Amino acid sequence: MIGKGYAFVALALAGVLAGGSTAAQDKGAEKKIKVVATFSILDDLVTNVGRDRVEITTLVGRNSDAHVYSPSPSDAKLLADANVVVTNGFGFEGWITRLIKASGTKAPIITAVKGIKPRRMQGGESHERDQSTTDPHAWQSVANAKIYVANIRDALIAADPAGKAAYQANAAGYLGELDALEKEVKDAIAAIPAARRKVITTHDAFGYFKDAYDLDFIAPQGVSTETEASARDVAKIIGQIKRQDIPAVFLENITDPRLLKRIAEETGAKIGGTLYSDALTDDKGPAPTYIDMMRHNIRTLTAALTS
């Protein structure tokens, strides 16, 4: 009851804010099913499966951080109007449960990681504090992305049975592209000498990548961007870079780069470039789609590690 009341207020507010534009959208999207994705990478995967049969809205936009997003009333309206809501799961979007409740949406909520074996954050190097948390960045392994795609396909078919053939064909085509991508990533890693397969990144987003492709990632910030590094974490990483002779550190598009720059300066490791982990870039950036993102990351990594 309370949830409904809130949704109504949210609706009213959003209606006022958005003005007449909602009505126009409704007309243009007669047949399309409305899908809300929580962040840009899911948006891209849904686009590839749904193509022109779906109309997608993303809550956390490009180049933005989904760990600490704070939803607005218009987001609740989007959810209430949606036919399907696609979330990542594994606690990645900590704010989504409350938002779903507040919006009172009837749409099925899809967890894209369904069927993926969760990766526990190991104790050890830099984050014994986060021992029990699950690493949500499952899409960093292409094999997992394929599971995402299958889940999304099934969800779209359930919501729009008429489009079954189209969704299956789209998904099959895209899965083929992902197979090629995975091979490309594996080949690229194989070309890096085993002793040099170690890098430092700003927050711990590459656990699945590490497990799947045998490349070591170390991060000062832990698995979420919400934590602040302590002097001990930083000292440990500096010590580790010096001891193990780690060749390069990498920045990310969503996090504060100052600390890593300091670490690079102090250890003489070079800044290998920017990696994209949790958010795609806009069309002008180097990672406007999931495939572009993975390709960009692997090229940046190999360029810094093989030279």
Add this chain to the structure above:
Amino acid sequence: MLYDTLIQPFAEFEFMRRALVGAIAIALGAGPVGVFLMLRRMSLVGDAMAHAILPGAAVGFLLSGLNLFAMTAGGLVAGFVVAFAAGLVARATELKEDASLATFYLVSLALGVTIVSIKGTNLDLLHVLFGAVLALDDQTLILIAAIATVSLLVLALIYRPLVLECVDPGFLRSVSGAGAPAHLAFLGLVVMNLVGGFNALGTLLAVGIMMLPAAIGRFWARDMTAMILIAAGSGAVAGYAGLLLSFHTSVPSGPAIILVAGVLYAISVLFGRVGGLLRQAFPGRHLEA
């Protein structure tokens, strides 16, 4: 052993040395300013000013990313405008300083939030405005040191009217016109020190390194000069001990510094020579002629 615990972290790691220099510089500038704020019963003004600065820094960040110059300039402009406007209104009208400051900083905050949402980015601003005491680069260190230097020089210059204003503003107004300019210069110092502090500790904790040492000083000295020295000194000690705490445990550095200052404060409340709780319970013998 003692060397390993207390000195070795700074000897081994450059980032620790930089953090220490930054923390001490901030303590030197902000401590004395905090003492005057406290004596003028404006302890919460620092907090209000920090909120006024935040939108300015945020706008600077939105316009040109994590650029030290843009964020500092934005923070300074927002802070100065609020401080001076509030100060002028308080002096020219019936409205007391706290009330006029409250209105101005809230308007500034609302304006900042509006600008940020119109620009529409979701990169978490508070997060960016978290301090990065472990990541101080040359530019930031020079800025912090410059602010500390200017603060001490200006304080020396306006020391007499400022002290008079603390104890008897009516008297100062009757004998001299120096009160208003000194007051405005002082508010300027508050803003500058907060802006310097937020580069290292973040907007919210920057107030801590200003006010906690001042409160500590109050418990150990009656004399203004001694109070200022103790404030600056205890701020520097909190910076040093906080960094060590963060190094040996895993507490984030900014909060660690303020927590150590909090512990020093608790000790002062209990054992302070001037008005400490134990001192009040056992006053000692009166002096006899």
